[in-house]
Amino acid sequence: MTGWTLGIETTAHTLSFGLVDSEGTPYPAASDTLRPDKGGIHPREAADHHKDVSGSLFTQVLEMHGLTPSDITTVAYSQGPGLGPCLRVGAAIARGLATRLKAPLIGVNHCVAHIEIGRQQCGCDDPVLLYVSGGNTQVIARLNGRYRVLGETLDIGIGNMLDKFARTQGIPFPGGPVIEKKALEYLRMNPEPSMEGLRLPYAVRGMDLAFSGLMTAAQRLIENGASLEAVCWSLQEHAFAACVEVAERAMAHTGKSELLLGGGVACNERMRTMCHEMSNDREGSSHAPPKMYCIDNGTMIARLGWLEISKRQTPLDESAIDQYLRTDQTPIVWS
Template structure:
């Protein structure tokens, strides 16, 4: 397996990682954190990446104890993600690939999460629940593609949690979802919320509108606490996710389920999924915040697989010509040449 450097910056996390023979040599990351009640905007996020990327690159090389000469290729996030941050990182990836005379590999962000999860957990052919700030999908591999069995029809689960955190002015440090998780542990009263599962797809926008109103009325009236609402929100959205994941597992006859993406760090989600998996005689695989949250090593791992399975023979000039970005890049668009 080759030695690959991966650059990730599709949202507010900037990460650069190095993978060698399936081993993570380094994986530093820096997060753009906004004040409570505020989200992150493309221009400011891109500026954060531009300000930090060279120091993170140097840190990644130093921690791995390798030089650019030791690299076989440079991988970067092609999409999906926010336009300006994606471009800010792709420019650096293109520059160093040319300076160091290395092939450049464009990587699908969603595929990178899956392949990193498979590498770290050792899962072979799992049904995948991919949950993050910008994506919510249930995925399984079949016939050279990662097939999407179900997904959100409006906003992603991470975006739902983030937007509710803004309503309560919950801190964004280290992340709004993490702080909601801690508050939910103190919740004692379950507030019934809209539960919207439509076949294999789910919807969060109506639930979000309902709980935003509840935050302004029920907390003020003393009917419940902010912790109660955080608890109720988690229990409801995670139950929806477990339901569609179980349905996909039944369809595929799967005995493995893998949770990836930033929301996949949530211990309560992992607990609920583990109960479902156990009842089916299946096994749950999940990772911690080092690899669940956006990071450079996952881009390096996907790039390594792509490089070894065919792109190694491609011309550097042709790869460079294809090194552009796109905000919309679906998981099932990628031809998976590295799996049988």
């Protein structure tokens, strides 16, 4: 395969253009994220943001890597899952570029893209994926030619839970990094912390997870006088421990020894540490890609498009988005 593959990511609040070269080597993306002054992400506002910045961002990613539009030989885009208005903007950009450049078009699965960029960056062979992001929380493993969901959230994604709790405390989006910082502040003040008075509900439901009860209970702790730093620490410990417990069960059920982290919450150092400790206890290994490839980014879309393009393309009349696309709906045709 010659030329460069462009990846377009627009599943939620971020518009990102990323690239891989003819060998599938990833290059840093050019991204722009909508950060509302108050409240969460409104899909229509995010879609308008993506339209407004798309032209300048496309120019930026080409300039970053010394390319011209004619160097693009494949255009990949997130076909789902995600917020409908945001996905439609990305698909429209992709169709326009593919038509103008006379390049093949390929719509890819956002969740699978997280897996494949992680495998490429970390050198994993056949891992269990702990996918922890704003809109998704899933434990995934490969079986019979697809990535199968072994467990997932029954209500909201872990990232959304953290952001919603943060908003109740006056912390603007994104709240997760601020919660991580406040948890570290609590540990500095309390090097031997105790859960006494800070316990939260058990979030594991068999192989699934439920986070809304955690958020409500954390709010009640604040209302009853607990410090924000203490509650942030407790909330992280409970939520992350639940995710790691389900991931460990998946490793035991499948007999796999590698754990791969993906999604924006995988940037959290405490989450990474807990996964590492669990995997070491099992005589396995835990892996997390660089943080720029944990968050939503166009490069992971380009990487999956590069993997798939030799096997299939997306005709224009089949290029509609699917905001409810499941991880296990995508056959693994590239290996």
